[in-house]
Amino acid sequence: MELLMSILIGLMFMAATYLILSKSLLRIILGTAILSHGVNLLILTMGGLKKGKAPLLDTPGLPAYNDPLPQALILTAIVISFGVTAFFLVLAYRAYQELDSESVSKTRGHEADDE
Amino acid sequence: MSNLVLMPILIPFFGAIFLMLLPRKVMVQRTIALITSVVLILANIYLVYYVYQNGIVAVTLGNWPAPFGISIVGDMLAILLVTTTSLILFSTLLYSFYSIGMPRERFLYYPSVLFMIVGVNGSFLTGDIFNLFVFFEVMLMASYVLLVLGGTKVQLKATVKYLLINVIGSAFLVMAIALLYSMIGTLNMADISQKIANIHGGNTGMITVVAVLFLFVFGLKAGIFPLYFWLPGSYFAPPIPVLALFGGLLTKVGVYAIIRFYTLFFYNETSFALPLLSTLAIITIVLGVIGAISYYDMKTIMIYNILIAVGVILFSVSLMTREAMTGAIFYLIHDMLIKGTLFLVIGVIIAITGFSSIKRFSGLMSVKPSLGWTFFIGALGLAGIPPLSGFIGKLLIVEGAFAVQHYVGGIIVLLSSLFVLLSMMKIFSKGFWGEKKGTFTLDIPYRKMMVPVLILLAISVAYGIFSEGMYPLIDKAVDPLVDPSIYIQAVLGE
Numbered sequence: 320m321e322l323l324m325s326i327l328i329g330l331m332f333m334a335a336t337y338l339i340l341s342k343s344l345l346r347i348i349l350g351t352a353i354l355s356h357g358v359n360l361l362i363l364t365m366g367g368l369k370k371g372k373a374p375l376l377d378t379p380g381l382p383a384y385n386d387p388l389p390q391a392l393i394l395t396a397i398v399i400s401f402g403v404t405a406f407f408l409v410l411a412y413r414a415y416q417e418l419d420s421e422s423v424s425k426t427r428g429h430e431a432d433d434e
Numbered sequence: 435m436s437n438l439v440l441m442p443i444l445i446p447f448f449g450a451i452f453l454m455l456l457p458r459k460v461m462v463q464r465t466i467a468l469i470t471s472v473v474l475i476l477a478n479i480y481l482v483y484y485v486y487q488n489g490i491v492a493v494t495l496g497n498w499p500a501p502f503g504i505s506i507v508g509d510m511l512a513i514l515l516v517t518t519t520s521l522i523l524f525s526t527l528l529y530s531f532y533s534i535g536m537p538r539e540r541f542l543y544y545p546s547v548l549f550m551i552v553g554v555n556g557s558f559l560t561g562d563i564f565n566l567f568v569f570f571e572v573m574l575m576a577s578y579v580l581l582v583l584g585g586t587k588v589q590l591k592a593t594v595k596y597l598l599i600n601v602i603g604s605a606f607l608v609m610a611i612a613l614l615y616s617m618i619g620t621l622n623m624a625d626i627s628q629k630i631a632n633i634h635g636g637n638t639g640m641i642t643v644v645a646v647l648f649l650f651v652f653g654l655k656a657g658i659f660p661l662y663f664w665l666p667g668s669y670f671a672p673p674i675p676v677l678a679l680f681g682g683l684l685t686k687v688g689v690y691a692i693i694r695f696y697t698l699f700f701y702n703e704t705s706f707a708l709p710l711l712s713t714l715a716i717i718t719i720v721l722g723v724i725g726a727i728s729y730y731d732m733k734t735i736m737i738y739n740i741l742i743a744v745g746v747i748l749f750s751v752s753l754m755t756r757e758a759m760t761g762a763i764f765y766l767i768h769d770m771l772i773k774g775t776l777f778l779v780i781g782v783i784i785a786i787t788g789f790s791s792i793k794r795f796s797g798l799m800s801v802k803p804s805l806g807w808t809f810f811i812g813a814l815g816l817a818g819i820p821p822l823s824g825f826i827g828k829l830l831i832v833e834g835a836f837a838v839q840h841y842v843g844g845i846i847v848l849l850s851s852l853f854v855l856l857s858m859m860k861i862f863s864k865g866f867w868g869e870k871k872g873t874f875t876l877d878i879p880y881r882k883m884m885v886p887v888l889i890l891l892a893i894s895v896a897y898g899i900f901s902e903g904m905y906p907l908i909d910k911a912v913d914p915l916v917d918p919s920i921y922i923q924a925v926l927g928e
Contacts, residue, residue: 362611362615366615406575418591
């Protein structure tokens with residue numbers, strides 16, 4: 320099961336890398352979203368995918384619980400990446416208004432008054 | 435009493451929360467922000483005294499036993515860095531009053547600054563790697579806001595890049611933490627250190643991979659070769675007080691994280707990770723020097739000087755000897771202070787001349803000699819001329835490098851000082867001497883703007899002159915770096 324998940328996560332990283340290297344800002348943001356999904360799945364996988372109960376103290380069934388720590392970490396990471404993505408989308412919108420383009424080629428240069 | 439170590443995080447946090455309630459009252463914002471920073475300085479100075487008397491203070495939140503809760507660890511290194519941070523915060527706030535402008539002040543500038551300080555202080559003090567990630571994000575979120583606040587074109591462009599780089603960096607940080615967790619099964623730094631040493635002898639391949647992954651992540655934040663490409667463009671965009679905060683603090687948090695991780699977890703990686711760190715640091719110095727001497731723009735010159743300092747500090751950390759580590763800590767604190775000072779001085783120069791390129795003006799000495807000599811002293815301090823603050827750190831670093839026969843590194847560090855001096859003297863001779871050229875606006879609140887600059891400069895000069903007095907503190911800071919068992923003992927309490 321861990322092997323299958325690792326391959327899936329690898330594919331997600333691949334897609335994310337490809338999207339982040341593209342020209343359109345929206346594709347880049349989609350790429351970062353996929354990247355954070357891949358990372359969150361990686362935490363879950365690395366915590367171990369043994370068959371156990373959901374980490375609630377009074378669930379009946381299998382003898383052992385799943386590791387609760389990675390789930391807490393993922394929850395934290397999801398909220399943080401949600402905040403950052405929301406900020407990034409608004410930033411992209413502002414950049415679109417101001418620079419009249421959503422291509423990253425317009426964001427080149429920093430206009431040092433050096434000449 | 436050990437709860438005191440939370441003060442550097444809680445004071446700016448509550449300050450920021452309170453300021454968010456009254457965003458349009460600019461005078462209230464200024465007063466509260468300044469009071470917060472003064473209280474922060476006082477608390478930190480008391481903490482330095484407390485840690486000096488009693489050794490490392492560690493508190494695990496919520497009364498859980500150590501590896502299961504989140505530890506906040508105030509060792510001398512973290513406390514000294516937190517104190518330096520609060521001094522830079524105080525000066526930058528004073529400077530902001532006269533330079534940042536009403537529109538920004540009315541849109542949550544001060545709360546953002548304080549939240550960034552929460553993140554920086556938290557990153558210095560935390561004893562838990564996932565908590566470190568969270569504090570990094572607090573710091574970065576606030577820094578995105580500070581970078582884009584005002585919404586000019588150049589800021590928007592820079593923020594898009596800076597944000598993207600840091601989103602990727604954070605993803606890799608979580609990835610590295612996940613990999614380390616899968617091997618070690620704990621997140622507490624002291625516990626990780628103990629388990630890496632016990633289980634694997636610190637020598638398996640996966641540990642090396644994770645060590646390099648962490649180097650990648652923190653190197654991206656600190657701006658080492660080949661990961662510094664985002665830094666010159668992004669740091670060029672924000673207004674001067676924000677730039678002083680970024681240049682003084684943000685990259686140094688990356689440097690601190692590398693110091694902490696490599697002295698605590700990966701000190702055994704002598705076959706691959708440590709030589710890699712030392713090589714990358716040396717290349718960073720060389721490329722920083724090339725950037726610093728090739729530009730005529732004051733801000734860009736200073737930004738490349740950040741890279742040089744990061745390289746010097748990380749090179750001496752990679753040597754892993756007591757002497758070099760002492761030099762690195764001396765140099766780290768000096769560099770935070772002097773970078774803050776010089777960015778603020780450059781801000782005054784730009785306010786008077788209107789340009790940041792030294793090709794556009796000259797002869798500033800005839801108008802503002804006091805500014806000229808302030809800059810001169812700061813520049814000599816940066817280069818490491820003996821009575822000033824940069825000297826003792828670099829001396830120890832070079833001695834440390836020669837002691838382990840790393841002659842190439844030692845000589846490059848020495849030569850880099852020469853080029854740092856050259857780049858700073860280029861600004862001094864072209865901008866301040868010569869015929870009067872360019873238009874100078876003199877109706878700025880010059881004296882008020884110079885007060886924070888002179889405060890920081892005075893601290894930095896005093897730090898150089900009284901480095902003998904600082905030595906016991908730095909020595910205490912180095913103890914847990916060369917002997918991780920002190921740190922582990924303080925946190926796990928066995």
